[in-house]
Amino acid sequence: MNIVVNGTAHAIESGPLTPLLDVLREELEITGPKAGCHQGGCGACTVLVDGEPRRSCLLPVAYADGAEITTVEGLGTPESLAPIQQAFVHHYAAQCGFCTSGMLLAAQAYLDGGGTDDPEAIQEALGGHVCRCTGYAKIVDAVAAAARGESFDLTQTAVGKYTTVTTGGAT
Amino acid sequence: MKVVGARIPRYDGVAHVTGRTTYVDDVRVPGMLWAKALRSPHHHAAITKLDTRPAAELPGVHAVITWEDVPLLEYGHLSALGIPADEPLLAKDDVRYKGQPIALVAAESEELAAEAVERIEIEFEERPALLDVRQAFDPEAPKIHQWGNWYPHFEGGMDRRQIRKGDVAKAFEQADVIVQGVYRPAAIEHAPLETQVCLVVPEPNGRLTIYSCTQALYFSLGVVAAHLQVPLNKLKIVGGTTGGGFGGKVDTATETMTSLLAMKAGRPVKWRWTREEEFLCSSTRAPWHMEIADAVTKDGWILGRKMLTLHDSGAYARFSPYGLTKHSFHHTGAYTIPNLEFDGYVVFTNRVPTTAMRGFGVTSVSFAVETHMSRIADVLDLDPYEIRLRNANRIGDTSPNGIVYTDPSTVPTIQAIAEATGHELSAEFRTMTNEPRTGEWLPEHLVAQLGNPEEH
Numbered sequence: 001m002n003i004v005v006n007g008t009a010h011a012i013e014s015g016p017l018t019p020l021l022d023v024l025r026e027e028l029e030i031t032g033p034k035a036g037c038h039q040g041g042c043g044a045c046t047v048l049v050d051g052e053p054r055r056s057c058l059l060p061v062a063y064a065d066g067a068e069i070t071t072v073e074g075l076g077t078p079e080s081l082a083p084i085q086q087a088f089v090h091h092y093a094a095q096c097g098f099c100t101s102g103m104l105l106a107a108q109a110y111l112d113g114g115g116t117d118d119p120e121a122i123q124e125a126l127g128g129h130v131c132r133c134t135g136y137a138k139i140v141d142a143v144a145a146a147a148r149g150e151s152f153d154l155t156q157t158a159v160g161k162y163t164t165v166t167t168g169g170a171t
Numbered sequence: 172m173k174v175v176g177a178r179i180p181r182y183d184g185v186a187h188v189t190g191r192t193t194y195v196d197d198v199r200v201p202g203m204l205w206a207k208a209l210r211s212p213h214h215h216a217a218i219t220k221l222d223t224r225p226a227a228e229l230p231g232v233h234a235v236i237t238w239e240d241v242p243l244l245e246y247g248h249l250s251a252l253g254i255p256a257d258e259p260l261l262a263k264d265d266v267r268y269k270g271q272p273i274a275l276v277a278a279e280s281e282e283l284a285a286e287a288v289e290r291i292e293i294e295f296e297e298r299p300a301l302l303d304v305r306q307a308f309d310p311e312a313p314k315i316h317q318w319g320n321w322y323p324h325f326e327g328g329m330d331r332r333q334i335r336k337g338d339v340a341k342a343f344e345q346a347d348v349i350v351q352g353v354y355r356p357a358a359i360e361h362a363p364l365e366t367q368v369c370l371v372v373p374e375p376n377g378r379l380t381i382y383s384c385t386q387a388l389y390f391s392l393g394v395v396a397a398h399l400q401v402p403l404n405k406l407k408i409v410g411g412t413t414g415g416g417f418g419g420k421v422d423t424a425t426e427t428m429t430s431l432l433a434m435k436a437g438r439p440v441k442w443r444w445t446r447e448e449e450f451l452c453s454s455t456r457a458p459w460h461m462e463i464a465d466a467v468t469k470d471g472w473i474l475g476r477k478m479l480t481l482h483d484s485g486a487y488a489r490f491s492p493y494g495l496t497k498h499s500f501h502h503t504g505a506y507t508i509p510n511l512e513f514d515g516y517v518v519f520t521n522r523v524p525t526t527a528m529r530g531f532g533v534t535s536v537s538f539a540v541e542t543h544m545s546r547i548a549d550v551l552d553l554d555p556y557e558i559r560l561r562n563a564n565r566i567g568d569t570s571p572n573g574i575v576y577t578d579p580s581t582v583p584t585i586q587a588i589a590e591a592t593g594h595e596l597s598a599e600f601r602t603m604t605n606e607p608r609t610g611e612w613l614p615e616h617l618v619a620q621l622g623n624p625e626e627h
Contacts, residue, residue, distance in 0.1 A: 029199060032190025036364040036365070038445065071190065072188075088184075094181070096365075096414050101190050132363055132415045132417070
């Protein structure tokens with residue numbers, strides 16, 4: 001079996017019924033997708049399979065044979081964040097961060113499908129994703145902002161402005 | 172102020188949205204083994220047979236541990252404060268809750284470790300289980316804990332957290348109405364998306380590197396060192412990245428057992444709990460049983476309160492005495508009641524040990540107190556906002572444990588809520604401040620009891 005993950009082709013050695021999540025995390029060591037429940041209940045393992053959001057913990061890798069997979073690592077890099085990633089940073093939509101990669105990919109699929117900033121539609125799109133830190137309002141705000149095509153001045157929230165370590169004593 | 176009201180960066184924000192944050196389960200090292208636990212299938216039982224040899228003989232199994240492998244078997248979460256320990260790291264003679272760990276296996280894969288656990292030969296003699304604090308608090312109930320059914324080690328050897336203030340008997344004599352209520356919030360599972368997980372790497376210099384999802388890194392350091400009987404400088408804990416905790420990762424759940432496996436195998440070992448283990452075996456917020464009786468005047472002054480709290484500690488004490496102490500300090504909520512009689516017990520049951528969760532010990536009593544305030548308003552047909560303002564903490568009032576309030580916020584808070592909800596307050600309550608009480612703001616009964624209010 002072969003899958004393409006974030007543009008890179010991989011020959012897969014795991015058995016055909018191995019969950020795609022385990023192939024990504026254990027065989028390929030791509031750890032952005034998270035194992036929150038291993039039973040399709042939390043959404044933390046969500047990746048895009050040929051553009052569609054899928055629970056990778058429930059999907060046998062055989063069903064993804066030949067597919068193009070996008071994980072959070074494929075959305076953007078710290079130096080070049082995708083718009084949805086920028087929106088999450090700007091709106092503080094990640095708290096502990098464990099649900100974030102699944103949330104981001106479900107949101108990306110929603111935006112790719114022409115999703116608007118309607119909060120109810122966003123909630124529907126992210127409906128199966130659990131954030132136990134309960135930061136839902138900020139997540140919906142971030143997706144709505146990205147749907148409106150807003151751009152953000154992340155220098156306001158970039159590390160450094162208020163967190164510079166000085167040795168000249170506290171101010 | 173540089174920070175209040177400012178947009179400040181999250182130091183981990185960009186890492187979170189790019190998948191670069193390294194959680195414990197994302198750490199991989201060469202030669203890593205996987206751990207699985209044999210857990211009690213019973214709420215309460217004696218262990219009559221335990222033979223781990225069939226597990227150890229399975230090819231690919233590198234270590235099996237039981238209580239015999241633990242240098243210091245019992246070390247309590249409050250041992251550092253001089254409180255005796257009650258919980259064995261691994262069950263020895265008996266099990267006191269369903270899911271209690273008895274033995275662990277480290278093997279080449281999680282599947283193999285699980286198969287080895289299945290091979291362990293174990294037999295139990297089941298005992299009666301107590302799953303509710305009221306059952307356990309019954310003097311006739313079977314004893315399920317070596318200390319009896321409630322914690323006996325409060326200061327001075329007391330078996331309860333006790334508060335006495337003023338003259339409760341007199342308050343109840345003077346009351347127009349006694350308003351009673353029983354409040355029983357249930358257990359809550361923290362349910363962090365990241366289950367309990369730990370990776371321990373034995374280093375060539377004899378130290379252990381422990382990758383931990385703990386919320387209490389230095390606390391875990393002390394607990395692991397105590398059980399292992401090694402100095403702190405033999406342990407390096409790598410922490411600070413927690414995929415949700417909410418209090419459930421304060422107790423040291425995995426680090427010590429995984430360290431023992433890694434030492435015995437001489438290999439790195441990772442132990443990650445399944446979602447089922449997280450739900451069934453991890454600690455929870457405690458269930459509580461609270462009984463309140465208030466001596467109240469017909470115009471809404473609360474003259475006195477009697478309260479009994481039973482805090483369900485689960486099978487072992489852990490931090491529960493600390494949680495109950497906080498609870499007792501807050502048992503009048505944001506209000507001042509001059510005469511108090513509080514008795515709180517940390518009661519043992521055969522449930523999973525309970526622990527911290529957001530507002531440890533206080534959320535339960537806040538729920539009870541606020542519900543009770545509204546109940547008093549209902550009984551007396553008074554405005555629920557105004558009864559709160561009448562009894563609100565004011566400058567110079569004292570908390571149940573004798574702290575003098577210098578800037579209490581009850582009055583402005585209730586007024587702000589009334590404004591936000593469009594609730595019309597009468598003029599005297601709308602203009603009320605939290606300045607020290609004067610005669611006008613003391614019920615006649617209390618003026619008589621306390622003397623000149625200016626000296627109160």
